[in-house]
Amino acid sequence: MDTEAVRSFVRAAELGQLQHAADELGVTQQAVSKRIATLERQLGVQLFTRTARGVELTLDGQAFLPHARGIVTGADRAVTAVTPGSRALRVDVLGFRSAQAVVLHDYWRSHPGVHLDVVTLKANDPRTVVTAIQAGDVDASFRTVTDPAALPPGVRMIHAFDSPLELLVGPRHPLASARTLTPAQLRGHRIWVPGIAPRSEWAEFYDQLVTAFDLCLDGAGPHFGDEVLLDTLAESADVATFVGARDRYVWPASYDLRRIPIVDPVLVYPLSLLLPEHAHPGLRPIINHLRNLPPLTAKAWRPSWASPAT
Template identity: 45%
Template structure:
């Protein structure tokens, strides 16, 4: 089986559209379509249903997805057996859209001599920890919600990025014209986050946020991806969602969405970098030094974050 095709399949699932996956993989959209067609021919099934609004997995695509991710994890383990001076630093950022990817782009700009392989197919922190311990990756950016359970004597975590929370609304929303909004003011409004699945670290964060400030976060409904979420919010006068300040979002101009900072207090999402203490990769040492040098730029010690956040 062509692993480039498998990697492309996972990229399309995560990006939601062929053209977005092409941008992530730095290939043409035609190349993405060809790889998916080759994979579908190999498997003898359709993996995607193409619609005017994007791409959706078929039933067979849903069945194949966990196996595709395991194939890529096996590839990563094989690559990790190669000498350190011949392989790139493998860093899991969860998604190419969010804050940790922004940090790694800055690191690459400061140290282009360090080879980097960015990983985005590890959905949950347990999978990321397993990949760390197996040597499949060298580092992962995560919110550590149960440090006593998740961090053994072999894994270290350093808090590296406090990503300020913003409210995303359509132009007709009651808060659309606000320069900023307080958590107390948000208690009167419903926040819609269908991507908050049970057990995910971001779900734990927003559960703690809701409990602390009396917010209502609605997770009902299928998660059709960020593009569908943006479309729904743009067409509503009541829907709103939370996003991180560093997340990269692009939408049609007619959506006229508003990103509103949350202040008094500022809310931040606490990204930590996890790594194996005995990992000798020279690029990891460089990354750790870089993050320490940028600590004041990335950290916001006076902002609110859950009590479980790594300090």
């Protein structure tokens, strides 16, 4: 469907005259008339009746008008979403159920007028994300370059917030009844984290975690999605996985999965925000929101590139 024809119909309906619609749209009356005639042929109905004073909507025209307005509004928003200088603030997160997305949603709920696009770059290598920031494809990304010295000029990284890990297990797992767990209690248990991508920040995180606490981390096999992972945990008596405390997972009640906090020390995944040196002004209130999140006060372990002050 030709959106310009729909736009011509909407303006003619609202103004009552084809000439007025043409003047506003910057085309001839004949062009508006042809667009509407083509639209009527496509729909198989008559949208207007012509009168001495202009045009009036038929019953079909009245039924079509609110939907036509929605088409025009959607088209305008689509153009705005990709127009440099006018599109919404665009922030990359690892996934829409991740702690990053949850925190951004909390921010948006308290600032509902903010124009915010939350996207997910299909990239595991943070250098790819840095390139997207340099190109202006995204305004910020919740990713970490584990060697800050490798950041190119014009891109900076700030600490966003800490994400404590929890152990997620099924009801038959030997640790399922625990209220909390220490890292020492995890030794010898299979912790399945499928699809760990080489060169990714989380690959380095888990390498350091395994070394620090002598854990049995199994990264074998492709990651077929959260649903398959949750199915496996529900059926297994020996498989567990790590999830972030703010990560949002949903499973059937019959699965009876358990999220168990890890303490003494808390295992922290530090989340960072990559952004250009001259950042979008809409990022400032988001950064303030991140800084106002409740701090983690318990004894914690973090990977080598992070500290509470980063």
